[in-house]
Amino acid sequence: MGKKMKGDKIFKNITFLFALSVLIMFSLLFYKLVADSSLTWQKLGLNFIIGEDWDPLNEEFGALPFIYGTLVTSTFALIISVVLSLGIAIFLTEIAPKSIREPISSIVELIAAIPSVIIGLWGIFVLAPFVRDYLQPLLSHFSFIPFFSGKTLTGLCMLTAILVLTFMITPIIATIAKDSLLMVPEDLKEAMYSLGARRYEVIRHVCIPYAKNGIFGGIVLGYGRAIGETMAVTMVIGNAYLISLSLLNPGYTMAAVIANEFTEATGDLYLSSLIAIGLLLLVLSIAVNLVGRMIIWKWQSQAKG
Amino acid sequence: MEMAITGKRLKDNLFTAYCIISLLIIIVPLVHIIGTTVYYGAQAINLEFFTALPKPPGEPGGGIANAIQGTLVLAALTMAISIPSAILAAIYLAEYGNSRFKELIRLLNDTFMGTPSIVAGIFGYALIVVNFGGFSAVAGAFALSILAVPMILRASEEALKLVPKDIREAGLSLGIEYWIVITRIVLRTAFPAIASGILLALARIMGETAPLLFTAFGNPNFANSIFEPISALPLIIFIYATSPYPDWHQKAWGAALVLMLLVLGINMLVKYKYKR
Numbered sequence: 001m002g003k004k005m006k007g008d009k010i011f012k013n014i015t016f017l018f019a020l021s022v023l024i025m026f027s028l029l030f031y032k033l034v035a036d037s038s039l040t041w042q043k044l045g046l047n048f049i050i051g052e053d054w055d056p057l058n059e060e061f062g063a064l065p066f067i068y069g070t071l072v073t074s075t076f077a078l079i080i081s082v083v084l085s086l087g088i089a090i091f092l093t094e095i096a097p098k099s100i101r102e103p104i105s106s107i108v109e110l111i112a113a114i115p116s117v118i119i120g121l122w123g124i125f126v127l128a129p130f131v132r133d134y135l136q137p138l139l140s141h142f143s144f145i146p147f148f149s150g151k152t153l154t155g156l157c158m159l160t161a162i163l164v165l166t167f168m169i170t171p172i173i174a175t176i177a178k179d180s181l182l183m184v185p186e187d188l189k190e191a192m193y194s195l196g197a198r199r200y201e202v203i204r205h206v207c208i209p210y211a212k213n214g215i216f217g218g219i220v221l222g223y224g225r226a227i228g229e230t231m232a233v234t235m236v237i238g239n240a241y242l243i244s245l246s247l248l249n250p251g252y253t254m255a256a257v258i259a260n261e262f263t264e265a266t267g268d269l270y271l272s273s274l275i276a277i278g279l280l281l282l283v284l285s286i287a288v289n290l291v292g293r294m295i296i297w298k299w300q301s302q303a304k305g
Numbered sequence: 306m307e308m309a310i311t312g313k314r315l316k317d318n319l320f321t322a323y324c325i326i327s328l329l330i331i332i333v334p335l336v337h338i339i340g341t342t343v344y345y346g347a348q349a350i351n352l353e354f355f356t357a358l359p360k361p362p363g364e365p366g367g368g369i370a371n372a373i374q375g376t377l378v379l380a381a382l383t384m385a386i387s388i389p390s391a392i393l394a395a396i397y398l399a400e401y402g403n404s405r406f407k408e409l410i411r412l413l414n415d416t417f418m419g420t421p422s423i424v425a426g427i428f429g430y431a432l433i434v435v436n437f438g439g440f441s442a443v444a445g446a447f448a449l450s451i452l453a454v455p456m457i458l459r460a461s462e463e464a465l466k467l468v469p470k471d472i473r474e475a476g477l478s479l480g481i482e483y484w485i486v487i488t489r490i491v492l493r494t495a496f497p498a499i500a501s502g503i504l505l506a507l508a509r510i511m512g513e514t515a516p517l518l519f520t521a522f523g524n525p526n527f528a529n530s531i532f533e534p535i536s537a538l539p540l541i542i543f544i545y546a547t548s549p550y551p552d553w554h555q556k557a558w559g560a561a562l563v564l565m566l567l568v569l570g571i572n573m574l575v576k577y578k579y580k581r
Binding site for chain 2: 010012025032113116121124125171174199224228231258263274278281289
């Protein structure tokens, strides 16, 4: 008997060590990013975050252009994506014939499986020329709006990055929105229909209010994904240290500058500043993700009663 | 009354149109991406493309054999690190332990899933590249594992929890030790679900570029050992696509087609073989 207990104990301890390693890796990740960026925080402090100039040659490191680019592209992408995701989720739960719902869901989910570098490749050679040659003339009629006031010669600009991000996060939000709408009790809908309500009325007054919180959680998770997305954005955003309102101008994001400049970073302050951007990006996306997950957990336990 | 009803019908139809257009706005680019990748990719692919090393820009011919080697080596190394780590940790979360600690680990694991892939790259650089002799396949696999472990861990824990209690009790009542019950019986029952989690993680990491930029780094030749820099399909797609040479652009499409077939193939396999 004693021998038996021993085998169990060893195995349990081994599994414990691996579970513990999640905590160790997490602490190590934070420790490394904080320690390796400490030079930047000591030398520049808050000026690093609000500094508008990024000029490695003159040892000037202000991260604002990247923070601005990340927030602008992900926020615009999120707004468009919410409109599309709701339409898709409603189509898949209320409108489409039952037999095609499953296959179409699978196709939408397929988008999330495409490597982002392939979406970036398509972005460079197909979407960017399309934005330059077709979208730009269309938007030039609205050039009194500051967002559309610029001009792009290559099509590599913030607008193209926004479109690419929209495409990438819509399946995530649509899938969570669909799952939330599926949890709306059938009898609530039936009751509304029996009162003679039309489909859009039932969706607007019953389905959306009921699934609201679940959908909102999905939106927050989609935002987290947009903030951290690297390759596709790096390839199409044009990579310019600009803070410009015009979406037709090139820009830069936090993830993109790390991807492009990390291996070329000469000098300790340069490298430390790129790692500091990584730390900001990590904190931002973890915060957004946690909020999103908490909203969804809370809603699921409420909906299940 | 008539007016009101037609007005409502119109609104209903407009609403349906909005939903269908939303779907099309997403499906059309998807079809276009797959279509262009197949169209341009197929023109780049021949036998040499798979067997030869890259040539300098302008010189005709050459292939991406180094990148194919890299993707396969990196995938194998990453899985060798991730599968045992994730499954053992999942066993602890599903079978043992006090709930406070488990809640914390679960939370951290979920948080890891939200880690931007570029940050995993920085971590691999700061921990492995700096301390253990420079850019290498091992450093790349470490960075990819940061993304793979959370996915496999979560899928495995859920799979283990779905195994009925009776199976464990039946094993225990025969006098078999608990750890043998877990490794021989429970794991085997949960295997299909765990396998689908592993395959999805594999598909995900094979397509990742950002974690490799400053860990595996890339290599114009074959890597002779896992301690050397190594190329990968996503890395050369990025480098070739952003280069000024039309010849390299075509190679990028070819590599994209190979990568897409790999990744979507694995996803299809999961979908049809291990229906969740």
